[in-house]
Amino acid sequence: MSDSDIAIVGTGPAGLVTALAVAAKGHDAALIGPRPRNDPERPDTRTIALFEGAISLLKNIGAWQACAGDHTPLEAIRIIDDTGNLFRAPEILFEARDIERQAFGYNIANARLVAALFECVLAQDNLTFIETSRVVDVRTHDDHVEIELEDGRSHRARLLAAADGRNSLCRAAAGIEVTRWDYPQTAIVCNFKHTLPHDNISTEFHRKAGPFTTVPMGGGGGGIGADIGADIGADADAGHMSSLVWVEAPGEADRLKALNDAGYMAEMETHLQGLLGSVTAIGPRAVFPLAGMTAREFARNRIALIGEAAHVVPPIGAQGLNLSFRDAAYLADCALSAPGNSEGKHDPGMQSVIDAYNDARRRDVESRAWGVDLLNRALISEHYPMQFLRGLGLHMLHAMPPLKQAAMRAGMKADGALPSLMREG
Numbered sequence: 382m383s384d385s386d387i388a389i390v391g392t393g394p395a396g397l398v399t400a401l402a403v404a405a406k407g408h409d410a411a412l413i414g415p416r417p418r419n420d421p422e423r424p425d426t427r428t429i430a431l432f433e434g435a436i437s438l439l440k441n442i443g444a445w446q447a448c449a450g451d452h453t454p455l456e457a458i459r460i461i462d463d464t465g466n467l468f469r470a471p472e473i474l475f476e477a478r479d480i481e482r483q484a485f486g487y488n489i490a491n492a493r494l495v496a497a498l499f500e501c502v503l504a505q506d507n508l509t510f511i512e513t514s515r516v517v518d519v520r521t522h523d524d525h526v527e528i529e530l531e532d533g534r535s536h537r538a539r540l541l542a543a544a545d546g547r548n549s550l551c552r553a554a555a556g557i558e559v560t561r562w563d564y565p566q567t568a569i570v571c572n573f574k575h576t577l578p579h580d581n582i583s584t585e586f587h588r589k590a591g592p593f594t595t596v597p598m599g600g601g602g603g604g605i606g607a608d609i610g611a612d613i614g615a616d617a618d619a620g621h622m623s624s625l626v627w628v629e630a631p632g633e634a635d636r637l638k639a640l641n642d643a644g645y646m647a648e649m650e651t652h653l654q655g656l657l658g659s660v661t662a663i664g665p666r667a668v669f670p671l672a673g674m675t676a677r678e679f680a681r682n683r684i685a686l687i688g689e690a691a692h693v694v695p696p697i698g699a700q701g702l703n704l705s706f707r708d709a710a711y712l713a714d715c716a717l718s719a720p721g722n723s724e725g726k727h728d729p730g731m732q733s734v735i736d737a738y739n740d741a742r743r744r745d746v747e748s749r750a751w752g753v754d755l756l757n758r759a760l761i762s763e764h765y766p767m768q769f770l771r772g773l774g775l776h777m778l779h780a781m782p783p784l785k786q787a788a789m790r791a792g793m794k795a796d797g798a799l800p801s802l803m804r805e806g
């Protein structure tokens with residue numbers, strides 16, 4: 382049986398970044414799960430907007446360099462009210478330079494981020510990658526957790542970071558319950574080429590069925606631009622590129638998904654209202670039913686929840702992985718807070734670490750999940766008072782620049798003090 386101080390189960394972006402974060406803090410760690418790969422049959426064409434703290438974390442764990450050239454700055458966010466409501470809000474442009482920043486964050490292809498993080502995992506001395514198709518059982522004990530792999534091997538750790546996704550087996554082993562909810566909405570996601578430049582602006586059309594959001598891509602000189610451009614099709618000349626997250630009612634999403642490319646592109650152009658010129662090509666479309674989930678506790682019995690094992694938020698406002706990166710950075714700090722015994726040995730799974738992690742994550746996760754839920758429900762609500770309040774809020778942001786700047790700063794900040802790996806330098 383192998384052993385480590387901290388075992389991380391799950392090789393999605395949350396697990397990879399957690400493994401690198403705890404290793405960067407000097408813990409002896411093991412990452413357990415399948416080797417990450419982008420399945421050509423079902424390519425992951427999602428792009429992920431990462432904000433300031435997440436970028437600092439990538440820099441501090443040495444992974445930002447591995448993503449070099451593959452990210453596009455998000456210099457501004459535009460909101461266009463396309464609800465057709467009586468209380469229609471004015472168009473608002475939030476610009477990073479108004480709060481003395483070059484960019485709010487960067488957009489990067491999920492598959493490229495995962496590949497870059499995995500490269501860093503393999504290069505890290507105090508981190509072992511234990512490849513297995515899956516973990517089949519987890520047993521908790523007073524002073525360790527035992528993890529059984531599908532091929533019969535087992536691993537023992539003081540603390541288990543469960544990053545095994547929304548149906549987490551490790552969460553069940555910890556005895557942690559969750560609260561789940563659904564939305565009457567589905568997101569259709571694809572990347573596309575267009576004739577007018579995006580100017581590094583992400584645009585959210587607020588529609589009654591849900592947001593229709595374009596996110597700029599391809600500024601990186603051959604990174605995600607070249608690769609995802611290849612998925613889109615060689616016949617489309619260079620052009621400009623963006624990703625689209627289009628939220629619709631499930632029946633309408635089914636109809637849109639079934640359209641041929643030309644039909645889909647025509648409908649996209651109608652909703653884009655000329656914003657990015659003509660749509661010249663699109664990549665494969667993927668469909669994500671919208672759902673939400675939060676764990677009722679974030680750590681218990683030497684198991685700490687990370688990423689979608691702890692929280693699922695709909696892809697609105699780009700919060701999901703940003704929250705997961707904060708899980709990783711806080712866990713690295715909390716684990717380090719364990720006092721040493723007489724031999725100077727630390728137990729990163731002791732109860733004080735579990736309590737500190739629960740305290741560190743509860744407010745941040747609950748407030749973000751609540752915020753995304755409120756934004757979405759205010760948009761799709763049929764109630765006039767709700768529509769009025771939403772319209773009024775946007776009017777106030779438009780009319781009062783200091784309020785707009787305060788809102789931008791609040792949007793960039795985590796709740797509470799930043800964990801050490803998210804501070805600059």
Ligand SMILES: Cc1cc2nc3c(=O)[nH]c(=O)nc-3n(C[C@H](O)[C@H](O)[C@H](O)COP(=O)(O)OP(=O)(O)OC[C@H]3O[C@@H](n4cnc5c(N)ncnc54)[C@H](O)[C@@H]3O)c2cc1C
Pocket residue numbers: 390391392393394395396413414415427428429430431514515516517544545546547550568570626669687688689690696699700701702703704705
């Ligand atoms: C359309 C869309 C757009 C998004 N855009 C953004 C964005 O702009 N910004 C943002 O911050 N977030 C965004 N998100 C959210 C983000 O994609 C997710 O938060 C993130 O991918 C979750 O990563 P994860 O590692 O927690 O989970 P997963 O990626 O699901 O990884 C879980 C891993 O655990 C492994 N696993 C599962 N069970 C076991 C087991 N028993 N044993 C071993 N391993 C196991 C799986 O193989 C997998 O590797 C978006 C999501 C969607 C759907």
